[in-house]
Amino acid sequence: MGSPPRKPTMQDVSRLAGVSPMTVSRVLADPQRVTEPTRRRVLEAVAQLRYVPDMVAGSLSSRRTSFIAVILPTLTNANFADTAHGLTEALRPADYQPLIGYTMYRLDEEERLIRAMLARRPEAVVVAGTVHTKAASELLHQAGVPVVEIWERPDRPIDRAVGFSNHEAGRAAARRLIALGHRRIGALGPGIDGAARDFRGEDRLAGFAAALREAGLGDELVLRHGEPPVSFDHGARALAVLLERAGDVEAVFAVSDIAAVGALMECRRRGIRVPEDLSLIGFGDFEIGRQCVPSIDTIRVDAQRIGRRTGELLLALLGKGSPAGEPASLDVGFELVVRETTAAARRERGGEP
Amino acid sequence: MGSPPRKPTMQDVSRLAGVSPMTVSRVLADPQRVTEPTRRRVLEAVAQLRYVPDMVAGSLSSRRTSFIAVILPTLTNANFADTAHGLTEALRPADYQPLIGYTMYRLDEEERLIRAMLARRPEAVVVAGTVHTKAASELLHQAGVPVVEIWERPDRPIDRAVGFSNHEAGRAAARRLIALGHRRIGALGPGIDGAARDFRGEDRLAGFAAALREAGLGDELVLRHGEPPVSFDHGARALAVLLERAGDVEAVFAVSDIAAVGALMECRRRGIRVPEDLSLIGFGDFEIGRQCVPSIDTIRVDAQRIGRRTGELLLALLGKGSPAGEPASLDVGFELVVRETTAAARRERGGEP
DNA sequence: CTGAAAGCGCTTACAG
DNA sequence: CTGAAAGCGCTTACAG
Numbered sequence: 001m002g003s004p005p006r007k008p009t010m011q012d013v014s015r016l017a018g019v020s021p022m023t024v025s026r027v028l029a030d031p032q033r034v035t036e037p038t039r040r041r042v043l044e045a046v047a048q049l050r051y052v053p054d055m056v057a058g059s060l061s062s063r064r065t066s067f068i069a070v071i072l073p074t075l076t077n078a079n080f081a082d083t084a085h086g087l088t089e090a091l092r093p094a095d096y097q098p099l100i101g102y103t104m105y106r107l108d109e110e111e112r113l114i115r116a117m118l119a120r121r122p123e124a125v126v127v128a129g130t131v132h133t134k135a136a137s138e139l140l141h142q143a144g145v146p147v148v149e150i151w152e153r154p155d156r157p158i159d160r161a162v163g164f165s166n167h168e169a170g171r172a173a174a175r176r177l178i179a180l181g182h183r184r185i186g187a188l189g190p191g192i193d194g195a196a197r198d199f200r201g202e203d204r205l206a207g208f209a210a211a212l213r214e215a216g217l218g219d220e221l222v223l224r225h226g227e228p229p230v231s232f233d234h235g236a237r238a239l240a241v242l243l244e245r246a247g248d249v250e251a252v253f254a255v256s257d258i259a260a261v262g263a264l265m266e267c268r269r270r271g272i273r274v275p276e277d278l279s280l281i282g283f284g285d286f287e288i289g290r291q292c293v294p295s296i297d298t299i300r301v302d303a304q305r306i307g308r309r310t311g312e313l314l315l316a317l318l319g320k321g322s323p324a325g326e327p328a329s330l331d332v333g334f335e336l337v338v339r340e341t342t343a344a345a346r347r348e349r350g351g352e353p
Numbered sequence: 354m355g356s357p358p359r360k361p362t363m364q365d366v367s368r369l370a371g372v373s374p375m376t377v378s379r380v381l382a383d384p385q386r387v388t389e390p391t392r393r394r395v396l397e398a399v400a401q402l403r404y405v406p407d408m409v410a411g412s413l414s415s416r417r418t419s420f421i422a423v424i425l426p427t428l429t430n431a432n433f434a435d436t437a438h439g440l441t442e443a444l445r446p447a448d449y450q451p452l453i454g455y456t457m458y459r460l461d462e463e464e465r466l467i468r469a470m471l472a473r474r475p476e477a478v479v480v481a482g483t484v485h486t487k488a489a490s491e492l493l494h495q496a497g498v499p500v501v502e503i504w505e506r507p508d509r510p511i512d513r514a515v516g517f518s519n520h521e522a523g524r525a526a527a528r529r530l531i532a533l534g535h536r537r538i539g540a541l542g543p544g545i546d547g548a549a550r551d552f553r554g555e556d557r558l559a560g561f562a563a564a565l566r567e568a569g570l571g572d573e574l575v576l577r578h579g580e581p582p583v584s585f586d587h588g589a590r591a592l593a594v595l596l597e598r599a600g601d602v603e604a605v606f607a608v609s610d611i612a613a614v615g616a617l618m619e620c621r622r623r624g625i626r627v628p629e630d631l632s633l634i635g636f637g638d639f640e641i642g643r644q645c646v647p648s649i650d651t652i653r654v655d656a657q658r659i660g661r662r663t664g665e666l667l668l669a670l671l672g673k674g675s676p677a678g679e680p681a682s683l684d685v686g687f688e689l690v691v692r693e694t695t696a697a698a699r700r701e702r703g704g705e706p
Numbered sequence: 707c708t709g710a711a712a713g714c715g716c717t718t719a720c721a722g
Numbered sequence: 723c724t725g726a727a728a729g730c731g732c733t734t735a736c737a738g
Contacts, residue, residue, distance in 0.1 A: 007497060009731060020709045026732065035707065050495055055472040056418060057731035060409045060714050076434045085429050088455070099468065100453050102441070119408040142403055144360060232644060261644060288641045291585060291614060324502065362715060373725045378717065388723065410715030413730050713734085721725085 008049040017045035023114050028053060059121070068314060069117035071110060071127040073198070074229055079284050079303040080128065083150065086304035087126065090311020094318075096123070105196040107226040111136040118143055121133050130154035131199045132160070146317045148310050151200055153331060160317075160331040162310045166200045169299045169334045170207030173253040173281045176297075176336055178215050181345030182251035182279060185212055186221030188238040188263060189255040190228050198228040201255040204283060213268070221246050230255075235262025250279065250345060257282035257289035260296050264341070275343035280338045285337060294340030301334045361402040370398035403475055412474070421667060422470035423453045424463060426551070432637050432656040433481065436503065439657035440479065441611060443664020447671075449476070458549035458581040464489040471496055471579040477667050483507035483514070484552045499670045501663050504553055506684060513670075514682040515663045519553045521650045522687045523560025526606040526634045529650075529689055531568050534698030535604035535632060538565060539574030541591040541616060542608040543581050551581035554608040557636060560604050574599050583608075588615025596623070602696060603632065610635035611643035611651050617694065628696035638690060647693030654687045 014021040017021045019038060020140050026033050027042040034042070045051070053346070059065040068091060072080045080102075088098050094123060099117055103110040111133045118139060132140065140147045140158045147159040169225040177185050188197040189205035202224070217288035223245075235254055239262070240251060254260035260282030267274050273281055282289050285300035308331055367374040372391060379386050387395070398404070402693040412418040421444060425433045433455075441451050452470055456463040464486045470478070471492060477499040485493065493500045493511045500512040507514050530538050542558035543551040555577075562572035576598075578591045588607055592615070595602060607613035613635030620627050627633055627647060635642050638653035662683055 021732080023707090026708085029733085033707075038707085050472045050491065052468065052492070054474060054731055056409060056474050057714090058412045059715085060407075060413050061731075061733040063407060063714070063733090074438075075428060076431065076438050077732070078429065078431075081429045081434055085427075085455075095469075097452070097454075097473070099450070103451075114403065116448075118405045120450070121407060121409050135715055138403065139405070182737080230478075232640070265644065287585070287642065291618065291641065291645070293646060332504075359722055364715080374716080375725055376723090379724085386723075391723085411717070412729090413732085414715075414717040416717090416730070461715085711724105711734105711736090712723105714732090716730090717726085718729085720727085722723105 007054075008051045010051070010053070012049055013042065013045045013051050015073050016049060017041045019109070024304065053339075063121075064122060065121045065147070067097050067099045067117075067120055067122040068119070069114075069122040069125040069127075070098045071104045071113050071117070071125070072100070072102045073128055074102050075227060078286055079301070082303035083128075083307035083310075086307025086309075087311045088307070090308045090315070091289060094315055096314075105198055107131070107136070108195070109112045111139075114139050116285045123318060124148065125162055126150060126310055126314075128152075129199055131197075146314060148313060150306055150310055152203070153329065155189045157329060159328075160198075161312060162306055162332065163315060163330075164301060164332050165207075165332050166203035167207035168209075169283065169302065170204035170209075170253070170255075171211040171224045172334070172336050173204075173283070173299060174208045174211030174215070176281060176338075176342065177251040177253065178211070178217070178277060180251070180279060180342060183217060183345070184246060184248050184250045185217060186223065186246065186249045186251070187255070188223050188225065188242065188259050189251040190230065194227040196227045196229075198230070198255075201228065201230070204255045221249055222341050225324050230258045232262035232265065234260060235259030236266040238264075239263040251281075251342070252278060253281045253283075255283050257284045257286035257296055257298055260298070260341075261286075261288055261292055264292065264294075264296065275341050279343055280341040297339045297342045299334050299338050302332060327334075354667075359403045360407075363406070366395065366398045366402055366404050369402060370394045375583045403693045411609060416474075418474045418476060419449050419671055420470075420473055420475040421449045422454045422467075422473070422475040422480075423451045424466050424476045424478070425453070425455045426458045426468070426481055427455050428453070430582060432654070435656035436660035436663075439660025439662075440664045443661045443668070447668055449667075458551055460484070460486050460489070460550065461548070464492075466658065467492050473516045476671060477501065478661055479667075482504075482552055483510070484550075500668060501666060503659055503663055505556070506672050506682065510525035510682055513666060513683075515659055515666060515686050516683075517654060518560075520560035520563075522636065522654075523557035523562075523606070523608075524564040525687070525689050526636070526652060527561045527564030527568070529634060529691075529695065530604040530606065530632060531564070531570070533604070533632060533695060536570060536698070537574065537599060537601050537603045538570060538606075539576065539595050539599065539602045539604070540606040540608070541576050541588060541595065543583065544577050544579050547580040549580045549582075551583070551608075554581065554583070557608045566668065574602055583611045585611060585618065586616035588612030589619040589641075590615075592616040592631070604629060604634075604695070606634045606636075608636050610639040610649055610651055613651070613694075614639075614645055615640055617645065617647075617649065624670070630696050632696055633694040643692075650695045651690050652687050653690045655685060658685055659695050 014024045069254045101113040128151045130152045151163045152163045153165045158162045190201045209222045212219045226234045282298040289296035363374045367377045454466040479501045481504045483505045502514045505516045506518045543554045562575045565572045579587045635651040638651045642649035
């Protein structure tokens with residue numbers, strides 16, 4: 001049996017084919033630049049030895065890794081999984097390899113990941129969010145490659161951005177509930193004192209609260225509660241807290257459909273009818289919100305499109321796509337989706353006392 | 354402004370610190386092996402230059418990339434996302450970087466990915482499934498690193514395996530429905546004639562059909578229909594086809610909870626009561642099946658544990674974990690979860706005609 | 707069209 | 723404890 005066979009190198013291939021390593025390199029990189037018989041001999045040697053090129057060496061030599069660093073809060077969230085999917089699809093034809101990592105909503109973990117990924121010399125960095133540690137910001141600023149912040153619209157992007165205004169999404173939710181005539185309006189969102197932070201959810205919540213205040217309504221029922229990632233259970237418990245604080249709450253915005261579904265289940269347990277007794281809006285247009293009964297009103301964001309547009313932007317920036325003058329910042333927008341969990345306030349319908 | 358500043362190298366650091374590059378390398382790899390004052394000077398230079406080591410060069414030199422290739426059918430499936438999560442968590446303390454790719458349930462895409470990833474010289478390969486193209490199998494056999502096939506129990510693993518028997522899971526579903534007294538039993542599973550194949554789903558379906566036959570029941574209502582990835586809509590349409598073929602079907606197994614939920618919705622639209630008129634079992638214990646009304650009976654698999662155990666196995670194999678004699682193949686099992694969508698056959702309850 | 711030389715930025719393996 | 727030399731396996735940049 002002997003010692004484990006060394007992996008064949010380009011040198012081994014070149015010897016077997018009777019050519020120089022450079023010729024093997026050319027055949028693999030651009031077969032056209034080599035005459036037909038030479039090419040055939042080389043490819044035969046490649047096949048015979050089952051040669052798999054060493055991109056580690058190739059990357060060092062060419063100073064091109066074909067890596068795109070992608071940093072997300074989590075993969076176990078359909079929205080971010082969709083974004084990763086869209087991005088991967090957009091990059092696939094150009095043979096870029098996404099290097100995916102997730103932070104579990106922690107800035108310290110994000111910094112660690114950014115550092116670890118930059119060590120791999122990616123050709124671009126995609127990162128969800130615009131809030132970073134000071135060191136992480138510095139690393140990104142000096143990365144020397146395109147940086148795209150996604151899922152937000154930063155005031156001062158590090159480089160590029162593809163996303164939407166979470167603040168405005170929160171405002172849209174508030175406007176909808178206010179327009180329905182509700183006055184006692186609450187919200188369920190992430191806490192702001194843990195190591196794990198959902199800054200986008202916080203931003204939606206802030207926009208929601210701002211819109212309430214502008215309408216002359218109080219924002220004291222805007223709850224910041226619990227650490228991300230959000231869960232059904234979290235939504236249920238947050239609603240319970242809210243009900244304890246204000247049994248007369250008429251309408252609630254949850255910064256994620258996941259929390260909204262949890263809140264809906266808590267309502268069912270308590271015999272609170274949705275939307276007759278309580279209106280509910282979520283965020284994210286998760287499948288479960290679409291399919292549950294009643295189906296949940298939400299703010300839809302095309303998560304896959306964020307990934308796809310980011311990928312297209314990168315291809316352009318990296319010289320692999322259309323040479324258009326790409327905008328620094330792209331807004332993919334959002335959309336209010338009215339379904340079965342909101343209704344007009346009773347007083348406006350002249351309903352029960 | 355000048356030309357973009359070149360990224361600092363270890364050489365730059367060494368010059369600034371007044372030491373040799375080797376000393377910088379040692380400080381970064383194992384600070385203890387360098388005297389305190391030298392170490393401090395080096396770390397100061399690192400900080401001042403904002404030096405980020407080049408792991409591409411380091412990997413080539415040390416022949417260690419710290420990459421673990423992870424190949425999954427898709428990321429937009431909670432089960433596989435959970436597995437990726439568990440694996441990443443297990444590997445994190447050892448500073449391995451998962452290199453995640455997904456095949457969209459296509460074997461040709463899997464082969465392409467395996468080749469692309471082996472070019473990155475990963476220290477191990479994790480791949481969902483045991484069915485591969487001939488070329489992919491060869492690549493894995495000759496990878497020269499540990500290979501772990503997951504989410505199945507292969508008869509002849511390439512190297513290691515962490516998973517469970519999908520065939521047995523299907524049988525368990527059938528046994529449950531048979532024990533409830535049902536005779537006209539159907540199933541909804543993936544088609545077997547497209548480019549995208551869900552071999553694990555097919556295996557569950559085959560186990561289910563086998564159990565029906567052994568019980569003396571026909572398997573003609575076992576439907577193989579549609580390409581993965583499965584969707585609600587797919588489940589709904591498959592059930593419609595099944596009902597057309599056999600309006601008197603009493604019980605149905607869907608190879609994924611996603612399809613089961615779709616089927617459940619189709620029942621609602623048609624006024625078919627679940628479980629009174631039709632019993633339903635899914636697979637995977639997806640959150641939506643747990644939360645929908647009625648909640649769906651299912652076969653639970655601990656997807657995150659598959660990832661975690663795979664990670665632990667790799668750490669052991671790569672000499673970073675407990676030096677235990679790791680088994681070649683690990684069965685994480687599965688569990689029948691009874692909820693609200695199955696009921697005894699009417700004839701056994703003496704129900705309506 | 708093909709090849710010899712040099713070098714990418716590190717770490718290994720010796721020396722001192 | 724520290725360093726000089728060699729080399730990892732490719733590609734770049736010239737030559738011919």
